Structure formats: structure tokens, C-alpha cells
Amino acid sequence: MRRSAVAADPNAPRVGLVFVSHSAAIADGLVELARQMAEDVVLVAAGGTDDGGIGTSFAKVSEGIARADAGSGAAVLFDLGSAVLTAETALDFVDDDQRARVRVVDAPLVEGGVAAAVAAQTGGTLDEVVAAASGASRGEAAGETPPADPGRPRYERTVTLRNEAGLHARPAAEFVRLASTFDAHVFVDGKDAKSLLAIMSLGAVRGDAVTISSDDTRARSAVDALAELVESGFGEG
Amino acid sequence: MDVDSNWATDWVRRSADAVAAHKADLAALDRAIGDGDHGENLDRGYRAALAALDGLGDDATPADALMLVATTLISNVGGAAGPLYGTAFLKASGAAQGLDELGPSDVVAILTAARDGIVLRGKAEPGDKTMVDAWTPAVEAASAAAAAGSDVRAVLEAAAGAAERGAVDTEPLVARKGRASYLGERSAGHRDPGAESTALLLRAAAEAAADAAERRGS
Numbered sequence: 001m002r003r004s005a006v007a008a009d010p011n012a013p014r015v016g017l018v019f020v021s022h023s024a025a026i027a028d029g030l031v032e033l034a035r036q037m038a039e040d041v042v043l044v045a046a047g048g049t050d051d052g053g054i055g056t057s058f059a060k061v062s063e064g065i066a067r068a069d070a071g072s073g074a075a076v077l078f079d080l081g082s083a084v085l086t087a088e089t090a091l092d093f094v095d096d097d098q099r100a101r102v103r104v105v106d107a108p109l110v111e112g113g114v115a116a117a118v119a120a121q122t123g124g125t126l127d128e129v130v131a132a133a134s135g136a137s138r139g140e141a142a143g144e145t146p147p148a149d150p151g152r153p154r155y156e157r158t159v160t161l162r163n164e165a166g167l168h169a170r171p172a173a174e175f176v177r178l179a180s181t182f183d184a185h186v187f188v189d190g191k192d193a194k195s196l197l198a199i200m201s202l203g204a205v206r207g208d209a210v211t212i213s214s215d216d217t218r219a220r221s222a223v224d225a226l227a228e229l230v231e232s233g234f235g236e237g
Numbered sequence: 238m239d240v241d242s243n244w245a246t247d248w249v250r251r252s253a254d255a256v257a258a259h260k261a262d263l264a265a266l267d268r269a270i271g272d273g274d275h276g277e278n279l280d281r282g283y284r285a286a287l288a289a290l291d292g293l294g295d296d297a298t299p300a301d302a303l304m305l306v307a308t309t310l311i312s313n314v315g316g317a318a319g320p321l322y323g324t325a326f327l328k329a330s331g332a333a334q335g336l337d338e339l340g341p342s343d344v345v346a347i348l349t350a351a352r353d354g355i356v357l358r359g360k361a362e363p364g365d366k367t368m369v370d371a372w373t374p375a376v377e378a379a380s381a382a383a384a385a386g387s388d389v390r391a392v393l394e395a396a397a398g399a400a401e402r403g404a405v406d407t408e409p410l411v412a413r414k415g416r417a418s419y420l421g422e423r424s425a426g427h428r429d430p431g432a433e434s435t436a437l438l439l440r441a442a443a444e445a446a447a448d449a450a451e452r453r454g455s
Contacts, residue, residue, distance in 0.1 A: 049315055058311045058319065081416065085320035085358055089311055092327060 015120040015129045016042035016068025019113055020061055020078040020087050024048035030110060034117035037173030037196070041120040044068050056086040065090060065102055073101035073126035075116055075133060079109045103130050111136040111197060118173050118196045122180045136197050155220050156213035162233040166205035171234040172196060178229055184219030186226060188212050193226060239338040240389050244449050245302035246290055251441035253283035259437055266430040270417035275318060275430040282314035282322070299339055303330035303347070317415060318431060321355050321368065328354030341383040341392045345376070348396055348439075352376045359414065366410040366417060366424060368431035374399040375439055390446040397436070397443035404432040 021027040027047025034043055044064035049055040068074035076087045087104045112133035119132035165171050179186055179193035188210050191198040204210050212226050256279050263276030286309040303326050311323030332350035352372040361367040378399035382392045412424035
């Protein structure tokens with residue numbers, strides 16, 4: 001059941017990310033936030049002008065793309081107004097080979113950036129990372145379960161959150177990362193277990209019970225693995 | 238007569254002079270409907286381009302000079318104008334690739350590529366109250382002049398005149414792109430600073446061609 005390879009090549013470098021903001025503090029802060037859930041991804045802050053003012057820098061974005069793309073590609077997210085112009089112009093100046101591996105993604109910077117970081121951490125391909133970022137704009141609707149088919153057998157387990165943070169931040173990312181290693185569609189209280197934002201939108205805190213389920217009976221191992229992760233308290237003891 | 242890399246470098250020098258001379262005017266236009274930094278930013282960009290000209294070799298082509306303008310403007314102007322003008326000169330450089338001398342149709346190709354680059358990057362259409370409203374009439378006037386058999390000097394003169402009229406014609410428009418669009422109806426009654434700076438740059442191109450023609454005595 002467990003996928004043999006999440007990325008096309010398990011030894012391929014991870015997709016990198018560049019965060020373009022008018023503010024250096026915003027870009028740096030987003031790297032700090034996303035780092036909590038993506039310790040192995042190259043995350044580059046490209047915020048502010050060359051002299052530290054408010055604005056975007058062609059040089060910072062260009063260097064960011066060069067650093068973030070280790071061969072598997074990079075996704076570039078941006079904030080306001082001219083940031084997208086700077087990002088797209090920087091892309092114009094890289095060679096054709098690399099340009100094919102870099103995407104400028106229209107997504108909310110913070111939500112999309114975090115979702116993309118988790119997708120990259122779990123070994124997602126460039127397409128999957130871009131889809132994760134773009135999907136973030138759908139907000140809470142992301143990852144809704146399709147209407148249940150009463151005719152299909154269902155396997156589910158209800159477990160109680162024991163860890164401090166509940167299904168939030170790092171534990172949520174760990175949960176999504178584990179869910180992503182299985183082919184099966186698994187849901188948590190009706191939300192897609194592979195969607196970080198959907199999981200975080202549950203707002204499940206310590207002491208809450210969540211139901212992990214799948215309509216796919218072959219997904220028993222996935223449901224069990226996720227239930228055990230929750231019951232283990234995410235290593236927080 | 239055709240123009241060569243001397244025209245291209247002279248265009249850069251004259252652009253730098255024009256932008257420096259009109260820095261305050263551009264800033265005033267931009268303060269009315271934008272954030273007021275267009276004059277300062279463009280001046281910084283052209284001063285950097287001027288300084289970078291010294292590094293251009295004797296065998297530099299017009300395309301090399303245009304590429305130098307592209308990279309220095311992108312790196313030094315910032316805001317939306319940096320990427321927009323940078324892309325314009327990048328595409329113009331591409332259109333001039335491999336040519337030592339530029340004839341009327343080459344100049345039309347350069348202006349068209351520059352305008353197309355700006356449209357591609359900024360996604361503005363004519364009538365949105367942006368620099369496209371100066372570039373588009375300039376391209377059309379240059380094409381018409383070249384088709385009528387004009388030389389490079391007359392083609393660029395036509396482009397500069399059309400850009401200047403296009404800039405003036407942005408005054409009654411309501412902005413639909415860029416920061417001025419946040420003002421809605423209140424943006425009407427002001428000239429677009431990007432269209433105005435485009436007119437300045439194309440006037441500099443025409444003056445450089447006229448000067449080249451004078452010096453060659455044609």
C-alpha cells in the first residue's frame with residue numbers, strides 16, 4: 001500500500017521555494033514559519049530592495065531561484081503589486097533549461113508558501129508543489145471529502161489528541177507527510193488527510209477526538225499508521 | 238541612413254540627461270496618482286546605465302547596448318517600472334540580435350518587441366492609462382513611417398511625436414492598471430507618469446538618430 005516512491009526519483013533533490021515580498025521581514029518570517037514543517041527544503045527569502053527598503057529586488061529573486069533550484073525545480077511565490085513583475089522578469093533572464101523547472105505561482109503568500117513547503121518536504125514533484133500552493137487559495141474548502149457512498153465498506157478509527165499543539169503546525173505537517181506516503185484516500189473528520197491546510201482548518205486541539213477513515217478497505221494500514229501517530233503524541237510524550 | 242551602436246549608446250546618454258532634467262516633473266505626476274518615486278527611480282536606473290556604458294567594448298553591437306540598459310534598469314529602478322522597462326529593452330535587444338546597423342524596419346522591430354514585452358509583463362491594454370498608451374501609438378506611427386519609405390531618423394521622429402501625444406492623451410483616462418487604478422475615477426485629470434517617461438525616452442532616441450544623421454551630413 002505504501003508508495004514505493006513519492007517523488008519520481010527518491011534520490012532527487014527536493015523542489016525549492018523562493019518567497020518574494022516587498023518586506024524583508026515578511027519573507028524572512030515566512031521562511032521561519034515554513035521551516036517548522038519543512039526542515040530539508042531550500043527556502044529562500046527574497047524580500048525588500050537591495051538597500052533594505054520596501055520593494056522587490058531583481059537580484060535577490062534571481063539569486064533565490066539559482067539557490068532554490070537544485071535540479072528538481074523551484075516555485076516562486078509573491079505578495080503585492082510589482083512583486084510578480086520582478087519574479088516573472090527574473091525568470092526571463094534564466095537559461096531555457098532552468099526556466100522549464102521554475103514556476104511563478106499565483107497563490108496567497110503565507111498559506112500557499114506553507115502548503116508548498118510541506119509538499120516539497122514530502123518529496124512532491126514541481127507540479128505537486130505548485131498544486132499545493134494553488135490549492136491553498138481555496139481555504140477551508142480544500143480537501144473536502146466527496147459525499148460518502150453508503151454501499152462502500154468503510155474502515156475508521158477514532159483517536160484522541162494527546163500532544164500539546166493538537167493537529168497544528170509541526171504535528172499537522174508530520175501527519176500530512178505520513179498520509180502522503182500512502183496511495184489511498186484517507187480523511188480526518190471528513191477532510192483530506194494529505195492537505196495541510198484542510199487538516200489545520202479542523203482546529204483540533206489537545207483532548208479532541210478525531211476520526212480517521214477511508215472508504216478504501218485496502219487503506220487499513222494507512223488509517224492504522226495515522227491513528228498510531230496521533231496516539232503516540234507526535235513524539236511530544 | 239541607418240544607425241549603429243553609436244546611436245544606441247547615444248540614446249542611453251540622452252535618455253539619462255532627459256530623465257535627470259525631468260526628474261521633478263515625473264515625480265510630480267507620480268505623486269498625483271502613484272507613490273511619487275518614478276522620477277527618482279528612473280534617474281537612478283539611468284545613472285547606473287550611464288556608468289555601465291564605460292564597460293561596453295568597442296565591438297559592442299546595438300543589441301549589447303540595449304541589453305546593458307535592460308539589466309541595469311531591472312536591477313536599479315525597482316517598483317513596476319524596473320521590470321517593465323527592463324523587459325522592454327531585453328526584448329528590444331533580442332530583436333536587434335546579430336545586427337551591426339539598424340535600418341527603418343529594424344527600428345520598427347525593436348520598438349514593437351519593446352512594446353510587446355511591456356504588454357506581456359504588465360498585461361495592460363491600450364486605454365488602461367499606462368506606458369502602453371505611449372508605446373502603442375509610437376509603434377503604429379513608426380510602422381506607418383517605415384512603410385511609407387522614411388529613413389530611421391524620420392521613423393524615430395514619428396515614434397517620439399506619437400508617444401508624446403499618447404502621453405497627453407492619458408490625462409482624461411481612468412486608470413485600470415497599476416497603483417493609479419486604486420484611485421478609480423480620481424485618476425482622471427492626471428497624465429500617466431509611465432507614459433510621460435516613455436515619451437522622454439523615445440524623444441531621446443529620435444534626437445540621437447537626428448544627431449547621427451547631422452554628423453554624417455545626410
